[in-house]
Amino acid sequence: MTLQCSCYCDESPQFYCERTVTARKAHVCEECGEQIQPDERYITGSGKFDGAFFTRKVCLQCEQLGQNFGCYCLGALYDEILEWGLEAGSDLPPELFDGLSAAGAAKLERLVLNKLEATCF
Template sequence: MGACACEGENLDILSSKVITARKAHKCSECGKEIRSGENYQKFVGVTSEGMFESKMCLFCYNVVKDLRSMGYCVVFDGLWNLVEQIERGDV
């Protein structure tokens, strides 16, 4: 899929797809419950620390896509910290 290097973090996304939840999950970014029957974005990848899996609600995923299109580097589990930094004018 592609590699991303943000703030020294090497990340290779192996799979990224929209899934319909068969059971409840928790969004890795905002913590919202992803209910059974809802769609979510699932990522599987590898970092220098090993394999990872991330489940993201579609709202957070769309915010990530928008920020990346504006040139921001968004790391997993760091979306809302980045949004706060942007709002404060720190980045």
């Protein structure tokens, strides 16, 4: 289940390909900023958007969260969740937690709370 999209992006990539791989070395997740450890599975993708090529690496927890949230700008998932929550004036919707492991749910709460504290103080 995804939340209703209120995205301002009206373009799609000219092309995009992604796959799930196992890390041979450490990488950084482009959504949460945490380290993807060797032997951990993650999503790697590449494509072309607005004339520019891009690549991305995302941990599986953030990938699942992004699918639950719906449309968002790459690299800004937690910022957009926080913005959505502030506009809605409510707690995080239960749909965001669908399919997340306990660690993924804890990461979501921790990162959104950290961003909220940084925004308010």
